[in-house]
Amino acid sequence: MTEDWITIIGGPPEYPDWLGRIGKSHYPWPQQFIDEVKLTGFSKRIPHEFGQNIVPGKSRFACAHERALVWVDAPGMTLADLALEVVWEALPESVRNEPDKFDAVKRGLLSENGQSKPALIEFLHAADDAKDLPRLQKKYGLRFETATFAYVYLTGRHFVLKPDEDELPEKYRGLGLEPVHDQYVE
Numbered sequence: 001m002t003e004d005w006i007t008i009i010g011g012p013p014e015y016p017d018w019l020g021r022i023g024k025s026h027y028p029w030p031q032q033f034i035d036e037v038k039l040t041g042f043s044k045r046i047p048h049e050f051g052q053n054i055v056p057g058k059s060r061f062a063c064a065h066e067r068a069l070v071w072v073d074a075p076g077m078t079l080a081d082l083a084l085e086v087v088w089e090a091l092p093e094s095v096r097n098e099p100d101k102f103d104a105v106k107r108g109l110l111s112e113n114g115q116s117k118p119a120l121i122e123f124l125h126a127a128d129d130a131k132d133l134p135r136l137q138k139k140y141g142l143r144f145e146t147a148t149f150a151y152v153y154l155t156g157r158h159f160v161l162k163p164d165e166d167e168l169p170e171k172y173r174g175l176g177l178e179p180v181h182d183q184y185v186e
Helices: 030-040 079-090 099-109 118-129 133-140
Strands: 006-010 017-021 060-072 142-153 158-161 178-181
Touching: 030 060, 030 142, 060 079, 079 118, 079 133, 118 133, 133 142
Parallel strands: 017 060, 158 178
Antiparallel strands: 006 017, 060 142
C-alpha cells in the first residue's frame, strides 16, 4: 500500500463515504493539513474509477494520518506530563529553582483543568524538528497510531487539465467531471 491511499468505507451505496490517508511525507502532522485546508480548501486526488459515486454535498471524505493518535506508554504519564518533564530537563537551573517561573511555563502548556492546549501539539512539532522524537519514544514510550482526525463533505468532482489541454481527455468524458485549470498566484 502506498503512503497516500483512498478507499470506500461505508455509507449508502448511492453516495459512499471515503477514507484517505494523508501522507506524513507531505504533512508531517495532521494539523499542517488542517491549516492548509483552512487556507486553500480541501482538494484530494481520487482515482476516477472510484470517484464516479461521489454525490456533491452528501459524500464524505474522512482523513487519516499515522500521527493522529498520540500515546505515552510510561505508567501514569500523560502527554502533558511528558511535555512538562522535557521542558523541565531543558530549563536552566535558575528557572527550576524558582517555582513561579516554572508555574508560568506550565500555564503555557496546560489549561486550568490540566488538559493539553495547542502548545502540546507545538511541543511535538518542535521535538520532531529537533530530531528528538526517537529519544522520547524510547524513554517514555511515546508512540503514534493511524486514526481519522477530520472529515469533509465533498462538493464537486474536478479534473485538473494540463496547461496545454482545453478539454477532458477522451477516457474521462462522460464521468461527470468538471475540467479545470490550476491557477498559481505568486
